Amino acid sequence: MIEFDELSTPLIADACVRHGVSLRVAPPGVAPVVRGHRLAGRVLPARHYGSVDVFLEAYGGAEPGDVLVVDNGGRTDEACIGDLTVLEAAAAGVAGLVVWGLHRDTPELAGIGVPVFSYGSNPAGPVRVDDREPEALTSARFGPHRVGAGDLVFADDDGVLFVAASHAAAVLATARAIRRTEREQAERILAGRTLREQTAFADYLARRATDPAYTFRNHLRRIGGAIEE
DSSP, X not given: OOOOTTOOHHHHHHHHHHHTOOOEEOOTTOEESSTTOOEEEEEEEEEOSSOTHHHHHHHTTOOTTOEEEEEOTTOSXXXXXXXXXXXXXXXXXXXXXXXXXXXXXXXHHHHHOOOEEESOBOSOOOOOOOOOOTTTTTOEEETTEEEOTTEEEEEETTEEXXXXXXXXXXXXXXXXXXXXXXXXXXHHHHTTOOHHHHTTHHHXXXXXXXXXXXXXXXXXXXXXOOSOO
């Protein structure tokens, strides 16, 4: 089980940058069917060719908590998943779905409650059956990124990103540390101590005046702040 409850995709993105881990963020626009839904789990990849059978086959190899990542090429002329696909996902122990494409049956999906992330809805289902690639169940494309079972996916209202499982422990630990720092900074702002005071911003400006290569990011790392990465 991946502990994601207190984290967010922005925190994980910042942690990736801090560790020099490749930042694989889904193209903007992907969102949960039900606002507030969140997902974290191992990628269960499936490429869609016009028929639901590829999803049913993928479910046969699912482990509890996996997230079905559907590659439909970002198509906007059809919906590739609907209520039956999502119900079957739940029956297979799949935690949710992230779709590079569209969904349909929106009220039913909301009622089912399994988190589904997509680029929107379309009432039309596929009317094609394309040739299947050998990688249909081993990798999925999501925008410019290719992901597979060696990756984890994180999704919330801000979007979707992918992290190699081998980097996950370090990235998540750093994301939690960043969260603690940011929450402390937020509490101080509410108590009347401005962010400029907390970050010694006047000192930063003075040093930058004599050293143009000195960046605010370097300054934050020196003093232990966490506004940006």
